[in-house]
Amino acid sequence: VATLATAMLLDGVALLVLNGMSISIGDRMSALGNSKLLGIPWLLIVAVVVLVAVGLAMRFTTFGRDAFAMGGNEHVARLSGINVPARKLALYALAGGLSGLAGLMLLSRLGASAPNTGGLQLQLTAVAAVVIGGTLLAGGHGTIAGTVLGVILLGVVANALNLLQVNSYYQPVVTGAVLLVAAVVNEFNRRSGPGH
Known part of the structure; x- marks a missing residue:
């Protein structure tokens, strides 16, 4: 709720400051947004690199396992010796950082931006893709492959x-x-899972 409230507040401030006008960046980032490497768009290459890096980090590093443990049960994670506040901050x-990268990717594709370009609609679509991909809203379970399938479905x-x-x-x-x-369906699966 705090995240959504802050996002709405800052969207409103941006609308006030820019008076709802769009700002063009010309062709400064057009190479990233519109160019291809061997027929593959640069935006797709960047997205795949990020997905692979995050997927490997979440599956094969202590940081990733700690994140899933915190999502499953924060209290148990703390008792297990995980520094929960530091991990949360990270x-x-x-x-x-990844949201900023996504914003730059969108900006490079559109060549201009307005205060409502990303907005709440895009945030909720991202959440929808993640949930459709099988990530539990309560945390503790999810995969990059599932998220990709959710994005493709939407x-x-x-x-x-x-x-x-x-x-x-x-x-x-x-x-x-x-x-x-x-x-x-997500909640039903969570309730009918092990331990319930």
Whole structure:
């Protein structure tokens, strides 16, 4: 709630400061957003490198195992000797850094930005993709591969709606419905899992 409230507050401040206007960056970052290497877009290469690095770190490092342990049960993680406040700070810093990278990638693709370019809609879509991919909302379980499949599913649904010429206002409705179904299934799986 604090994260969403702060995001809305800062979105509002940006709207006030820029008076809702878009700011163009010209062609400064167009190479990243529009160029290809051997026919593969640079944005896809950057995304795959980040996914592989994070996936390996979460699976094969102490930092990753600690993060999953904290997500499963923070109190038990603390009793196990994990420095929970330090790990949390590192995870928030990592999330902030990756969010900044995602923002630069989007900016390089669009060539301009406005205060509402990313916004709450994009944040909720990202959460939807992660939940659809099987990550528990309560924490403790999730995979990079599942998240990638969630992103692909939402992309295919959005593209299908565009190809079928469905009114664009229905896209948030569909994304919200898919997120709601995934959250209910997610909670059902959590309750019916081991130990319940």
